[in-house]
Amino acid sequence: MANILDQIVADKRREVRDRQTQVSLDQLKARIVGLPRCRNFYKAVTKPNRRGLNVIAEVKKASPSAGLIRADFDPVAIARTYERCGADAISVLTDEKYFQGKLEYVEQVKQAVEVPVLRKDFIVDLWQVYESRAAGADAILLIADALPPGELMDLMIAATELTLTVLVEVHQADALLSVRSLIGFPEHGYSVLGINNRDLTTMTVDLNTTSRLKGMLDDDVPVVAESGVRTRGDVERLIGVGVRAVLIGQTLCEHSDIAEKFAELFG
Numbered sequence: 444m445a446n447i448l449d450q451i452v453a454d455k456r457r458e459v460r461d462r463q464t465q466v467s468l469d470q471l472k473a474r475i476v477g478l479p480r481c482r483n484f485y486k487a488v489t490k491p492n493r494r495g496l497n498v499i500a501e502v503k504k505a506s507p508s509a510g511l512i513r514a515d516f517d518p519v520a521i522a523r524t525y526e527r528c529g530a531d532a533i534s535v536l537t538d539e540k541y542f543q544g545k546l547e548y549v550e551q552v553k554q555a556v557e558v559p560v561l562r563k564d565f566i567v568d569l570w571q572v573y574e575s576r577a578a579g580a581d582a583i584l585l586i587a588d589a590l591p592p593g594e595l596m597d598l599m600i601a602a603t604e605l606t607l608t609v610l611v612e613v614h615q616a617d618a619l620l621s622v623r624s625l626i627g628f629p630e631h632g633y634s635v636l637g638i639n640n641r642d643l644t645t646m647t648v649d650l651n652t653t654s655r656l657k658g659m660l661d662d663d664v665p666v667v668a669e670s671g672v673r674t675r676g677d678v679e680r681l682i683g684v685g686v687r688a689v690l691i692g693q694t695l696c697e698h699s700d701i702a703e704k705f706a707e708l709f710g
């Protein structure tokens with residue numbers, strides 16, 4: 444039986460084929476002509492930070508593992524709160540079927556904040572890279588387990604040409620080995636390595652994944668720890684591991700007072 448990731452990717456490929464019949468690649472290309480350069484997501488998430496790491500705060504309404512996370516969901520208000528609290532970048536989930544996201548949220552959030560914005564979706568086609576840039580994204584996520592290595596490379600190159608930063612996500616050692624030579628700057632454009640503590644094939648979380656995989660990398664490889672951060676203790680552990688940034692969604696979005704939770708974790 445197909446696992447959840449395979450199922451999401453199969454659905455995504457269908458969805459993209461459908462959307463392509465409404466907007467062509469050439470139309471997307473026309474839309475991005477003359478857009479200003481992307482805000483520098485790479486710099487925002489790798490710079491030295493007094494806090495010990497940079498924070499990518501995620502605008503997340505629901506997920507397959509948690510169900511509905513926030514009922515009174517206002518993406519712009521949440522993003523503004525994050526920025527006010529000192530988030531270094533904002534991630535916006537745009538997958539509709541599994542995360543109740545929307546591409547429009549990227550456009551709205553981009554206009555409402557000054558920090559760089561990551562479009563978080565299951566990107567499996569060149570068309571989506573252009574779609575992301577046209578919506579105003581400064582960075583995109585590419586999941587190594589969702590793409591054959593050659594296709595991942597092609598999408599990274601395309602993103603780089605559009606001045607997008609790529610967050611390349613891995614969860615296991617074999618994927619890490621196959622992508623690690625692609626990470627960093629300047630040879631391959633701006634890219635950072637995301638280590639996802641959640642196994643997308645089973646949706647289970649193990650926070651030790653970050654330290655285990657980080658140990659296989661040279662110290663200068665920029666790493667973002669993703670998923671499953673719940674407490675101040677978790678944040679301190681990740682600072683100890685030496686990651687440059689943390690990506691956090693559910694713990695912030697499910698809390699009635701997001702600013703209070705942010706301060707508790709990162710203040």
Ligand SMILES: O=P(O)(O)OC[C@@H](O)[C@@H](O)c1c[nH]c2ccccc12
Binds near residue numbers: 563586672690691
């Ligand atoms: O809500 P959390 O556990 O703090 O996790 C945020 C982020 O890491 C998670 O949303 C995520 C990481 N990689 C993904 C890939 C697809 C969808 C979602 C994700």
